[in-house]
Amino acid sequence: MNASDPLDELTDEQRAVVEQPADAQVLVTAGPGAGKTHTLIRRLDFLVSEEEVGPGEILVLTFSRAAVRELRARTITHGGSARHVRAQTFDSWALDLLMKVDAGGGWEERSFDARIEGARRAIEDGLAEEELGGDLVHVVIDEVQDLVGPRREMVEVLLDEFDPGFTVVGDPAQSIYGFTVPDVEQRAQETGRFFTWVRRTFGEDLIELRLTSNFRACTAESGLALPHGPELRRDAESGRVAGPGIHEELRGSLRTTLSLDMDEFGFLSLGSHEGTTAVLCRTNGQALLLSGSLWQGGVHHRLQRSARDRGAPAWLAFLFRKVDGSILTRSRFEEVVSAYGLPVDEVEPLWLGLRRSARDGARNVDMGRLRTAMALGRLADELTAQPPASLVVSSFHRAKGLEFDRVVVVDPGSLPVGEQKSEKGGRKKRERHVDVAEEARLLYVAMTRPRQELLHMDPPEQYFVRSAPGLDRWGRYSFRRWARLGLELHAGDVCTEFPAGTHGFTEDPQKVQEYLATGVRQGDEVRLERLLPDSDEPGRSPHYVVVHQERPIGMLSDRLRSDLYHFMKLGPSYEPRNWPCLLSGVRIDSVEASAGSEAAGLRAGLGSRGVWLTPRLTGLSTFEYDPKPEEENHDDST
Incomplete structure (x- = not known):
């Protein structure tokens, strides 16, 4: 090899992975920071350039959209011959397959798990043979330790039925998604199950390799958790039921780092750091409070x-307003994004993302298909990434696969030992099941995110803040059983069916759009003001308007109004009657493009495509109520 050969950039361990033949069946165990993504990109380049495998004959699957975006971005920049290989999440690939073999099955409206199970059945029943049979030469799968339940079953069927070459990469020590399996006993069996299956199924033909170097941790402090990896890996692969010992050892190491408090000094330290910083919390509730x-x-x-939370970037609304025809060419796209102000180096990946979103394989982009993809939440992953930030607050789970210069880990506390019970009113109450081994792996993941500095922080006071039953939200409660004091806001909580100013309040919709584009920024505070004291629809709260600096910019969605109704409903026969007049403590997460009624958009002078800007909200709100007469007491007998 000559000096400029990209393979010269590899370690011996990485080179052993990269240079396996296309028909090889390879299992790679790669610890945190082991250069896994770099190795996979070189592996793909080797398959295309040296093994002469066509990009369309390679299937690349990974667990998260963040990993997909990173793989695509880095193959475009550094992938050489692999730049045309497409990476997808399991969910996205399953939907693509189902739309080809059963287009009328209504799969776009079904749940993620339903799509995964549908894809598995399609493969088992031979329906995917025509789509995949002769064209599937090699499969690359990342983060296989996170394959549990239906996704694991789908991948096993795929590899078993088509018998391709494959390169599957994972780390049992970072297996943290067992909680997605509802059955507790089955959950314990899922950890390491794919590794067992692939070894048993492919036997002597399986090539097992390891990436043991760490290129992320640049200091002894940032590498504190790494020595615990081998033990976590052995426990996960053996299925051994671990005690709290290793979790406490990890906590002990964490507590030796510098402590950061949420005081004036802590705020200054977090706000002035020049590199990237993450504050990582055990739960999303803690993240909201911090x-x-x-x-x-x-x-x-x-x-x-969340990894499944997809938002359309604001520039798409500008694009739909500026493009009159049904077809978007590359040259016209460059003109529009240049007028919008997007950086030149983003043009290529965004153009490829638009073409993937339209899903017709054409060189140009069908605007009708693009709008459909946007309305159904099927935009390509590289279009839906959150904007970068120097300081990120995240749960442990949502930080998986990410890395930062500095990481502050919120101490998760000690785990319960054995079965915990509490006495209340003469009755015994069982505590929730705690998977001790998975909690240790989760803390290990959090502690292996930093490149330079690792710090810790005591958890915030979380009295009366807990997950709201039956809702995908956190809520504020009180020692009074009937009191409701706040609810989490997130994606989908602002009405997108009608443009702001045409529904709930009357303003010039074009001026509202201009204000959203120029006057509303991420992190701005908003108030959610109740329009009428009572609801005019069963099963929903009253209407609330989103107010930014005294200007209305949107209405709460029917979904949030339904969730608020159920949050306030204290029992089967109880109907909420005292609605908060104001929800405060809510922030702008971003301003995004949304697809709604085409007729409403046309009437509002916003074009015929039905695409406009909508604010996305975030935060754990605080309820404010109308003052009530002193003699009026709440009936606590419901």
Whole structure:
């Protein structure tokens, strides 16, 4: 090899992975910071350039959209011959397959798990043979330790039925998604199950390799957790039921680092750091509380979204307004994004993202298909990334796969030993099941995110803040059983069916759009003001308007109004009647493009495509109520 050969950049361990033949069946165990993404990109380049495998004959699957975006961005920049290989999440690939073999099955409206199970059945029943059979030469799968339940079953069927070459990469020590399996006993069996299956199924043909170097941790402090990796890996692969010992050892190491408090000094430290910083919390509830404290301290930051939370960037609304025809060419796209002000180096990946979103394989972009993809939440992953931020607040789970210069880990506390019970009113109450081994792996993941500095922080006071039953939200409660004091806001909580100014309040919709584009910024505070004291629809709260600096910019969605109704409903026969007049403590997460009624958009002078700007909200709100007469007491007998 000559000096400029990209393979010269590899370690011997990485080179052993990269240079396997296309028909090889390879299992790679790669610890945190082991250069896994770099190795996979070189592996793909080797398959295309040296093994002469066509980009369309390679299937690349990974667990998270963040990983997909990173793989795509880095293959475009550094991938050489692999730049045309497409990476997808399991969910996205399953939907693509189902739309080809059963287009009328209504799969776009079904749940993620339903799509995964549908794809598995399609493969088992032979329906995918025509789509995949002769064209599937090699499969690359990342983060296989996170394959549990239906996704694991789908991948096993895929590899078993088509018998391709494959390169599957994972780390049992970072297996943290067992909680997604509802059955507790089955959950314990899922950890390491894919590793067992692939070894048993492919036997002597399986090539097992390891990436043991760490290129992330640049200091002894940032590498504190790494020595615990081998034990976590052995426990996960063996299925051994671990005690709290290793979790406490990890906590002990964490507590030796510098402590950061949420005070004036802590705010200054977090807000002035020159590199990237993450504050990582065990739960999303803790992340919401710390985010609120940071905003009160004047520290600008970003709250990390769920991996499944997809938002359309604001420039798409500009694009739909400026493109009159049904087809978008590359040259016209460059003109529009240049007028919008997007950086030149973003043009290529965004153009490829638009073409993937339209899903017709054409060189140009069908604007009708693009709008459909946007309305259904099927935009390509590289179009939906959160904007970068120097300070991020996240749960442990949502930080998986990310890395930062400095990481502040919120101490998760000690784990319960054995079965915990509490006495109340003469009755025994069982505590929730705690998977001790998974909690240790989760803390290990959090502690292996930093490149330079690792710090710790005591958890925020979380009295009466807990997950709201039946809702995908956190809520504020009280020692009074009937009291409701706040609810989490997130994606989908602002009405997108009608443009702001045409529904709920009357303003010039074009001026509202201009204000959203130029006057509303991430982190700005908003108030949610009740329009009428009572609801005019069963099963929903009254209407609330989103107010930014005394200007209305949107209405709460029917989904949030339904969730608020159920949050306030104390029992089967109880109907909420005292609605909060104001929800405060809510922030702008971003301003995004949304697809709604085409007729409403046309009437509002916003074009015929039905695409406009909508604010996305975030934060754990605080309810404010109308003052009530002193003699009026709440009936606590419901």
